[in-house]
Amino acid sequence: MRDTTADGAADTTADETADRAGLRGDCENCFGLCCVALPFARSADFAIDKPAGKACPNLGEDHRCGIHARLRQKGFTGCTVYDCFGAGQKVSQLTFGGRDRRTASREDARRMTDVFPVVRQLHELLWYLTEALTLPAARPIHGDLGRALETTEALTRLDPDDLAALDVPAHRQNVNVLLLKTSELARAGIGGRKKERRGADLMGARLKGADLRGANLRGAYLIAADLTGADLRGADLIGADLRDTDLTDADLTDALFLTQPQLNAARGSTGTRLPESVTRPVHWTPRL
Structure with a gap:
């Protein structure tokens, strides 16, 4: 977690790389959740239809994509542009304690499908908040941003039932107020119309x-x-x-x-x- 000063403002000298280390997908510590939980439709981005909760046929027993090096050639461009912002490893290793869908109960396997998209949205917000805390122009609201980051991180650590029931749009709306203000402050110093x-x-x-x-x-x-x-x-x-x-x-x-x-x-x-x-x-x- 980012250090804060005595007045609650974030210390922007903290190592941003370290702050964002957990906000990038780490497939080695994930059980291919995006390949199971997310739906996709046959289109220019995906070669087939797949409902949420059903494993992609290209997903191997080792939780790795069998055509990873040939996704674009095989018609799965959508997979090449996707990133979970680190939600995959969080859900795999923390929320479900290292149990994958094959060893988990049927109920836990279903809950993984419900929980992964929720945590992914929260981790995207963490990415934006972390960036906002690096912007000197936003220092007047760094305290609020830091508290929003801590609250969002705490939400990602809820148990599966609480995560599945979380009102993410409401939380996103609260965070967005701060991100809008951050944008206004940062862009105010740029010349021109x-x-x-x-x-x-x-x-x-x-x-x-x-x-x-x-x-x-x-x-x-x-x-x-x-x-x-x-x-x-x-x-x-x-x-x-x-x-x-x-x-x-x-x-x-x-x-x-x-x-x-x-x-x-x-x-x-x-x-x-x-x-x-x-x-x-x-x-x-x-x-x-």
Whole structure:
């Protein structure tokens, strides 16, 4: 847990890498929960239909994907862009104490299906809160952010029945108030006219080279948009849909609340500049 100062404000000198270590998927310590608990439908992202609670046919006895190296070729692109934010190992090793669905009772196996998506949502909130606590501009509300982080972490450690009954939307709404304020404080220090495109339909938009510094793009639909060379420094991208978005040579330095799944769903190049909290997807093409 992040240290706090005497007035309750978070110590932003704490090691952010350590803070986020448990907020990245660790398949070695998970029992393939995403491959069982989550449903998917035959589409451009998935080659087959699968209901929630039924194991994917590609999941092996060792809880590993049998086609992991060939997911895109086999029509399972959706799997390559997914990340559980560390919820898989939390549910596997903590909530259910290392019991997998094969050794657990039928009731526990069912509860794993119910609990995993809940913890995944909470861990995504932990990712955002952890980032917010690193932003100097948000220091006036670091105390509130730190308390929200502690509360959210405590919720992830509830027993299975309490987790299944948790009102996640209500908690998310409370956290979102703080994240909105964080965004306002962080973007206030960015010069120029800031574009308000929250929830905007920008599918296929031609935004090559656009100046989007400090823009509010929360929940925007940027599917297949051309953001080649765009300046997205300090832009709020929480919940933005970046599927097939072209980020070639775009500058996302200090972009707010950008996640690995968003990047994995986009296209980019070695020239795309990214925040240190995320990694360049291996399928991105080199800059020509």
